[in-house]
Amino acid sequence: xxxxxxxxxxxxxxxxxxxxxxxxxxxxxxxxxxxxxxxxxxxxxxxxxxxxxxxxxxxxxxxxxxxxxxxxxxxxxxxxxxxxxxxxxxxxxxxxxxxxxxxxxxxxxxxxxxxxxxxxxxxxxxxxxxxx
Numbered sequence: 001x002x003x004x005x006x007x008x009x010x011x012x013x014x015x016x017x018x019x020x021x022x023x024x025x026x027x028x029x030x031x032x033x034x035x036x037x038x039x040x041x042x043x044x045x046x047x048x049x050x051x052x053x054x055x056x057x058x059x060x061x062x063x064x065x066x067x068x069x070x071x072x073x074x075x076x077x078x079x080x081x082x083x084x085x086x087x088x089x090x091x092x093x094x095x096x097x098x099x100x101x102x103x104x105x106x107x108x109x110x111x112x113x114x115x116x117x118x119x120x121x122x123x124x125x126x127x128x129x130x131x132x
Contacts (some may be wrong), residue, residue, distance in 0.1 A: 007072035008033075016082055018054055021047040024067050030076075031092035033071040033132070041130055042076060045109050049080040049126045052089055052106065072132075075114070079127040089118045089126055 008043050012019040023051040025043045028034055034042050046067070053065055089106055106126075109116050113128035 002083070007070050009071075010065045010069045012069075014065045014067055016052075016054055016065050017040045018064055020054060024050055024080075027067065028069065031069060031071060034069075034076060038076065038130060038132060041112055042078060045110045045112055045128055046078050046080065048105050048108050049078070049128070052085050052126060053080065053124075055085070069082045075131050077127060077129045079122060079125050080127040081120070084120075084122060084124050089124070 010027075010031060012024070014023050024046050028042055028046055029039065045101070050065060050067075063083060065080055065082040069078075070077040109126075109128050112130075114131050116126075116128035118124060118126050
């Protein structure tokens with residue numbers, strides 16, 4: 001992406017089920033500007049964000065997650081938004097237990113992201129940025 005190019009954004013709705021992580025990885029892998037080591041980190045951390053939302057959720061057809069991807073000249077920003085998770089992101093971050101879907105959850109995001117955060121109450125957005 002040329003340094004003067006405007007950021008590109010893509011938003012995808014995913015079912016709020018465990019299948020969302022695989023669907024998100026396929027979407028992310030097809031986006032120009034996300035490859036190599038950066039791509040590996042994006043796929044891993046996006047999966048972990050999705051796990052926050054679906055770890056204890058009963059599948060329901062009208063529940064969705066919104067995956068937003070911004071590819072800018074200097075960074076990539078991934079946001080996953082959905083209904084407030086049953087276990088708060090803060091509690092998951094500081095938990096000593098391994099999340100039910102495997103992995104280290106938000107601890108991975110905290111260690112690997114250049115910046116990340118959580119916002120919202122009734123619906124929650126969890127995001128991270130990686131420098132390109």
